[in-house]
Amino acid sequence: MKIFNVVFAVLFVLFAxxxxxxxxxxxxMPIYLYAAIFCALAATGKYYKGWYLFGIVACLGYAVYLFFEKDGVLSWMRDHQAENIAGAMKASTPWIEDTREFFGLFIIIIVLLANYVHISQKKAKKMRKKMMKIG
Structure with a gap:
């Protein structure tokens, strides 16, 4: 997980x-830096489960909004035949901008979720070991 978090911390800083x-x-910039900070902390062995959950919920809420917005992802798929969103770096249409933002949030959610699951499993394993010693 350390390499995973270092890579994503660097990527998120670049994205910002x-x-x-x-x-x-x-x-x-704050959204990407939020993800970068918590990846960097995780790379050093510091996990903040509540903050991962907060980031996941906030990004998920914003992603749902971008999906259903007038010029959002659904419009990109339905009305614009999922046209290429990587053709030019300058987004000339709102549905391309919103779709790119949606996928940025999706990446953040996956990374924060991976850390959340990792720390949850780590804590559960620790608890099982503790229970085995007691029992």
């Missing part, structure tokens, strides 16, 4: 830096 010229960097 790429948001500088985005129309809404004040939203996306």
């Amino acid at each position: 830096a790429l948001q500088w010229n985005d129309p809404d960097p004040y939203i996306w």
